Structure formats: structure tokens, C-alpha cells
Amino acid sequence: MNPDALRGHMDALLLSVLEREPLHGYAIIEALQERSGGALNVPTGTVYPALRRLERIGYLSSEWATVGGRKRRTYRLTDSGRKQLQGERSAWREFTSVIGSVLRAEATALR
Amino acid sequence: MNPDALRGHMDALLLSVLEREPLHGYAIIEALQERSGGALNVPTGTVYPALRRLERIGYLSSEWATVGGRKRRTYRLTDSGRKQLQGERSAWREFTSVIGSVLRAEATALR
DNA sequence: AGTCTACATGTAGGCTGTCTATATGTAGGT
DNA sequence: ACCTACATATAGACAGCCTACATGTAGACT
Numbered sequence: 001m002n003p004d005a006l007r008g009h010m011d012a013l014l015l016s017v018l019e020r021e022p023l024h025g026y027a028i029i030e031a032l033q034e035r036s037g038g039a040l041n042v043p044t045g046t047v048y049p050a051l052r053r054l055e056r057i058g059y060l061s062s063e064w065a066t067v068g069g070r071k072r073r074t075y076r077l078t079d080s081g082r083k084q085l086q087g088e089r090s091a092w093r094e095f096t097s098v099i100g101s102v103l104r105a106e107a108t109a110l111r
Numbered sequence: 112m113n114p115d116a117l118r119g120h121m122d123a124l125l126l127s128v129l130e131r132e133p134l135h136g137y138a139i140i141e142a143l144q145e146r147s148g149g150a151l152n153v154p155t156g157t158v159y160p161a162l163r164r165l166e167r168i169g170y171l172s173s174e175w176a177t178v179g180g181r182k183r184r185t186y187r188l189t190d191s192g193r194k195q196l197q198g199e200r201s202a203w204r205e206f207t208s209v210i211g212s213v214l215r216a217e218a219t220a221l222r
Numbered sequence: 223a224g225t226c227t228a229c230a231t232g233t234a235g236g237c238t239g240t241c242t243a244t245a246t247g248t249a250g251g252t
Numbered sequence: 253a254c255c256t257a258c259a260t261a262t263a264g265a266c267a268g269c270c271t272a273c274a275t276g277t278a279g280a281c282t
Binding site: 003004006007008010042043045046049050053068069070071 | 241243248249
């Protein structure tokens with residue numbers, strides 16, 4: 001997966017993965033792999049800064065926990081983040097529709 | 112349309128628009144607007160450098176023409192570019208499939 | 223003559239988000 | 253002792269899209 005392609009869609013992915021339940025960073029990375037059938041291998045250097053950014057904006061909140069002697073920072077969606085996720089989803093639909101209409105133009109243009 | 116979302120998809124858009132016939136930069140911008148139903152307003156500062164980059168790579172070739180007293184640089188797909196367009200199209204399908212599977216996970220996960 | 227808009231190309235520099243590489247540390251298995 | 257999995261974090265590189273600006277022709281309108 002071309003890294004540049006993820007640009008601008010990372011937020012949607014992270015918020016989406018946190019919709020059902022709060023997760024810590026490492027678990028988020030695993031969830032992304034799982035849900036994408038292994039296609040998404042997002043490096044920690046991408047995820048951790050992104051999560052902090054989303055918290056700074058106010059879409060996420062976090063708290064520390066210790067599980068099995070290991071420290072985790074667990075992130076959860078705020079109300080604002082949940083609202084944002086809806087926006088991200090509709091933006092995604094519009095985005096794919098727009099790009100798709102250009103990419104598929106050839107197939108239909110000469111009908 | 113969020114600018115960042117276009118990242119990594121500009122090449123596909125430009126190659127796609129040039130598939131049917133050679134066009135100059137200004138006409139390419141108009142074609143993108145037209146095909147996207149007005150949603151894509153790609154600025155000249157994006158398109159012109161991108162076209163040069165694609166030519167440098169070898170996906171496009173260009174030649175100058177004068178029409179109605181105005182100079183145009185007309186771009187056309189090379190064989191390599193035509194091949195690349197096929198790759199871009201399949202990459203697009205995979206990309207939307209992967210992101211979509213993550214974004215839609217909530218709807219199906221609890222079925 | 224002057225102004226405006228559409229047509230047409232181009233560059234410099236900023237911004238921002240993703241990536242690579244690295245650092246640090248715990249737990250558990252061999 | 254070593255390795256792997258778990259877990260978080262930051263610095264700096266990189267790339268590409270954007271804003272803003274520069275330049276110029278043609279045609280319409282005042």
C-alpha cells in the first residue's frame with residue numbers, strides 16, 4: 001500500500017477502529033491489520049503521533065493503565081470524535097465517488 | 112475536497128484524463144472539473160509541476176503548440192504511462208477496498 | 223485608451239502528515 | 253544470555269499538494 005495514499009485518511013481509520021471500544025496504540029495497529037486482512041501495516045511512528053494529534057484536537061481522550069506489568073495508554077472516542085467519524089465516513093464516500101468518476105470515465109464516455 | 116485526500120492519487124487522475132486524447136494543462140484542469148461534476152478544483156500550482164514530474168518519469172511526453180496566438184504545452188500518454196494507468200486503476204480498487212473494509216467494519220462486525 | 227475576464231504556463235516556498243530509524247523498557251520463553 | 257512479543261515515544265527525512273505570485277496573449281466592453 002502506497003504510504004501517500006493513506007494521507008488524509010488516517011484519521012478516519014483510527015476513529016473507526018475506536019468506535020466500538022477503547023484501545024491502546026499497539027492494539028489499534030493490530031486491529032487495523034486484522035480488519036484490512038493484513039493489507040494495512042501502519043508503523044508505530046505513524047500511529048502514536050497521529051493519536052496524540054487527534055487527542056489534541058479533541059476527538060480522543062486517553063488514560064494510562066498497567067496490564068501485566070506493561071503500561072498502556074488507552075484512547076477512547078469523545079463525543080466530538082464520534083461526530084467527526086460520521087463526517088469522515090461521508091467524506092470518504094464522496095471522495096471515492098469523485099475519484100472513481102474520473103478514473104472510470106473512459107469506460108462510460110464512449111458508450 | 113480535503114487537499115490531503117488527493118495525495119497519491121493525482122497521478123491516476125492525470126493519466127486517466129489523458130487516456131482518450133492528448134490535452135494541455137489548462138484543459139486537463141477543466142476536464143477534471145467536468146468529469147468530477149465540479150468537485151475537483153485542482154490549482155495550477157498542483158497540476159503543472161505534477162505534469163512535469165510525470166514527464167520526467169516517462170509516463171507522459173509533451174510538445175508545444177500555438178493555438179489562437181496562445182502557447183500550449185500538450186501532454187500525451189506514453190506506452191509506459193498507459194501501462195502505469197492500468198496499475199493505478201488496480202491500486203485504486205485495492206485502496207478503496209482496504210480502507211472501506213476498515214471504515215465499514217462496525218456495520219458488519221456485530222452481525 | 224484603459225480595464226476586465228478568460229486563457230495559458232510556470233516557480234518559490236510553506237505546510238503537514240507519513241515514514242524510517244532509533245531509543246527505552248517489561249515479560250516470558252529457550 | 254538471548255530472542256521475541258508487547259508497548260510507547262521522538263527526531264528528522266521526505267514528498268507532494270497548496271498558496272501566492274509572476275508573466276503574457278486575446279477579446280470584450282466602456
